[in-house]
Amino acid sequence: MPVLPEVKRKMLRQMQTIRRFEERASDDFHEGGIFGVVHCYIGEEAIAVGVCEALRRDDQIISTHRGHGHCIAKGADLKRMMAELYGRETGYCKGKGGSMHIADFDIGMLGANGIVAGGIPIITGAALAAQLVSSDRVAVCFFGDGASNAGPFHESINIAAAWKLPIIYVCENNLWAAQTPSHKTLALPDVASRAAGYGIPGTVVDGNNVIAVHEAAQTAVKRARAGDGPSIIECKTYRWRNHTERPEQADNRPAQEIETWKESDPIERLKGDLKSQQGQLSEDEWQALDKEILAEIEASVVFAKKSPFPQPESALDDVFAPVEVQ
Amino acid sequence: MREITYAQAGAEAIAEEMRRDETTFHLATDAPQSLVAEFGVQRVRATPIAEGALTGMAIGAAGSGLRPIVNWQIVTFCFVAMDQIVNQASKIHYMFGGQAKFPILFRALVGGGGNRAAQHSQSPYSMFMNLAGLKIILPSTPRDLKGLLKTSIRDDNPVISFESGRLLSFKGEVPDTDETIPIGKADIKREGCDITIVALAWMVHEALLAAAELEQDGISVEVVDPRTLVPMDAETIRASVRKTGRVLIADEATPTAGAAAEISALITEDFQTFSALKAPVKRICALNVPIPYSPTLENHVFPDRTDIIAGVRELMGKPLRESSDE
Numbered sequence: 001m002p003v004l005p006e007v008k009r010k011m012l013r014q015m016q017t018i019r020r021f022e023e024r025a026s027d028d029f030h031e032g033g034i035f036g037v038v039h040c041y042i043g044e045e046a047i048a049v050g051v052c053e054a055l056r057r058d059d060q061i062i063s064t065h066r067g068h069g070h071c072i073a074k075g076a077d078l079k080r081m082m083a084e085l086y087g088r089e090t091g092y093c094k095g096k097g098g099s100m101h102i103a104d105f106d107i108g109m110l111g112a113n114g115i116v117a118g119g120i121p122i123i124t125g126a127a128l129a130a131q132l133v134s135s136d137r138v139a140v141c142f143f144g145d146g147a148s149n150a151g152p153f154h155e156s157i158n159i160a161a162a163w164k165l166p167i168i169y170v171c172e173n174n175l176w177a178a179q180t181p182s183h184k185t186l187a188l189p190d191v192a193s194r195a196a197g198y199g200i201p202g203t204v205v206d207g208n209n210v211i212a213v214h215e216a217a218q219t220a221v222k223r224a225r226a227g228d229g230p231s232i233i234e235c236k237t238y239r240w241r242n243h244t245e246r247p248e249q250a251d252n253r254p255a256q257e258i259e260t261w262k263e264s265d266p267i268e269r270l271k272g273d274l275k276s277q278q279g280q281l282s283e284d285e286w287q288a289l290d291k292e293i294l295a296e297i298e299a300s301v302v303f304a305k306k307s308p309f310p311q312p313e314s315a316l317d318d319v320f321a322p323v324e325v326q
Numbered sequence: 327m328r329e330i331t332y333a334q335a336g337a338e339a340i341a342e343e344m345r346r347d348e349t350t351f352h353l354a355t356d357a358p359q360s361l362v363a364e365f366g367v368q369r370v371r372a373t374p375i376a377e378g379a380l381t382g383m384a385i386g387a388a389g390s391g392l393r394p395i396v397n398w399q400i401v402t403f404c405f406v407a408m409d410q411i412v413n414q415a416s417k418i419h420y421m422f423g424g425q426a427k428f429p430i431l432f433r434a435l436v437g438g439g440g441n442r443a444a445q446h447s448q449s450p451y452s453m454f455m456n457l458a459g460l461k462i463i464l465p466s467t468p469r470d471l472k473g474l475l476k477t478s479i480r481d482d483n484p485v486i487s488f489e490s491g492r493l494l495s496f497k498g499e500v501p502d503t504d505e506t507i508p509i510g511k512a513d514i515k516r517e518g519c520d521i522t523i524v525a526l527a528w529m530v531h532e533a534l535l536a537a538a539e540l541e542q543d544g545i546s547v548e549v550v551d552p553r554t555l556v557p558m559d560a561e562t563i564r565a566s567v568r569k570t571g572r573v574l575i576a577d578e579a580t581p582t583a584g585a586a587a588e589i590s591a592l593i594t595e596d597f598q599t600f601s602a603l604k605a606p607v608k609r610i611c612a613l614n615v616p617i618p619y620s621p622t623l624e625n626h627v628f629p630d631r632t633d634i635i636a637g638v639r640e641l642m643g644k645p646l647r648e649s650s651d652e
Contacts, residue, residue: 091423092422093421093422093423096421096422096423101422103425103426104425105389105422105426106425110389114413115409118409118410118413120382121379121380121382121386121410122385122410123386124382125382125383125385125387125389125394126386126387127386128387129386129390129392130390132351132368133392151378152379152409155376156379156383158376159379159383162374163371318419318423318424319419319420319458319459320459320461321419321427321428321429321482321483322482323480323482323509
């Protein structure tokens with residue numbers, strides 16, 4: 001079924017929201033309002049958005065250290081996200097997590113995770129929970145090409161395939177694992193080809209084509225919901241930014257490679273698609289949409305800045321959940 | 327009261343709690359057949375030998391509303407899951423600002439005495455004590471094991487139950503009721519007034535035997551069993567030491583940065599308790615080596631009642647003499 005224009009416009013809006021959010025997060029990080037470390041997803045927006053558009057609210061996802069896009073695509077609140085980056089008590093984690101650990105369990109976002117491949121078993125367990133309670137919700141595991149070389153990837157997919165768990169493993173292959181090009185560490189060029197080893201479908205898609213990602217996700221979600229088990233979708237993509245926003249961070253990527261990939265901007269491509277069709281998106285409408293998004297981002301920053309920092313003593317809260325029944 | 331073994335007490339606790347709460351389920355590389363017979367293969371899963379994945383899956387299932395029970399079998403095998411234990415399980419509730427609960431019971435056998443050599447004779451609980459965010463129980467009797475396991479399954483946090491392999495066939499009284507024992511409450515296993523022995527797991531029984539023998543010399547020994555390592559019941563330990571003025575800590579783990587060292591610090595950093603001491607704090611632990619295989623070597627490395635008796639006499643300022651059973 002062709003993707004409806006209103007769905008395309010929604011996805012365009014979400015991709016642009018992710019981009020504007022991260023541009024602002026990067027700026028504010030460099031200005032000192034945001035601490036620690038920030039990993040930007042810019043250039044890869046089509047994957048989170050295309051996949052999450054195929055999900056229900058009660059479906060669950062898990063993210064990586066590069067998690068803002070997944071949060072936004074799953075429906076996280078920009079204000080609470082920005083407040084978390086600003087280390088404020090109104091943030092998603094009350095200032096305990098920061099950029100690498102935003103989670104929103106109410107919308108099925110089981111967290112960004114600072115350990116490469118660390119989230120893969122966790123979301124596989126969420127899929128097991130869905131199976132155990134006979135829910136038809138599905139789980140989505142976002143991970144990178146780097147994680148595909150780690151043990152948890154293989155252990156988890158083997159179990160998911162053996163037990164037909166309702167899960168989709170979405171590899172965001174951005175060609176670089178931190179500073180190392182993936183072709184030097186992958187035995188085979190495609191992560192998806194490993195699916196054959198587990199007897200499950202593996203698909204390679206153009207990760208900068210949100211429609212292609214969305215359609216692949218729909219197929220895999222349908223399979224998972226029907227109880228037929230997991231799939232791997234490998235999305236070929238590229239991050240425009242360095243591994244982190246830290247100014248001293250080395251970047252081994254050739255400038256030409258970065259420029260070439262920028263020509264395949266997922267947002268421009270969807271925008272072009274919509275503009276090419278009569279009455280679906282005018283330049284004025286686009287400008288208005290972008291302005292609206294920028295205003296939302298600005299509002300999230302205002303909210304963050306006027307929110308208090310957590311009380312120092314609250315560092316002692318939430319080590320353990322309160323025990324109600326003994 | 328009826329008597330059952332430590333192993334039976336553990337099995338009873340698991341079965342009773344799985345009967346009581348249908349959100350519980352069991353993950354281990356071998357499925358206990360009695361549990362499979364009663365609860366079926368859906369809730370009692372035999373996993374691949376992939377402890378990293380099954381540990382992470384328990385976290386994800388717990389965060390999705392279930393109560394996983396994970397049996398790592400021997401503590402040895404959980405080390406391949408250290409990323410999931412250290413980076414995920416112990417931190418995930420805190421890191422996400424307390425927004426989700428992660429009720430998980432992990433079980434692992436510890437201790438030596440079976441000529442199983444270094445990898446399969448370990449008591450590394452202090453490694454886990456050092457991580458804020460995990461509750462840790464170390465029961466020494468069938469009754470304590472059953473009651474603490476039941477409490478741990480009902481607790482809304484990750485709990486590790488370290489169970490001494492030496493005690494599996496040890497028999498003791500266990501009430502035929504739904505008795506739970508609170509986490510974080512020490513138990514005075516024997517009352518005395520001259521010296522306190524704080525003993526862990528198997529060493530509780532060695533301490534009790536030592537106490538009976540020392541009684542014949544007119545030395546009155548109090549044996550305190552912390553039962554829970556995190557949170558540690560420092561108050562009960564300190565109160566006993568304030569009463570007796572002398573303390574020996576007996577643990578079959580190696581001493582360096584161990585549970586015995588922690589207990590020693592809890593005693594000596596409390597001004598009132600420190601002031602009551604009539605002798606230095608003494609630790610009786612394993613020699614600081616990996617555990618060797620051959621019986622003559624292994625017996626040399628582990629402490630027992632003889633070492634406890636010698637230690638007590640030293641602290642009591644009495645001349646050493648040959649123990650009566652030699």
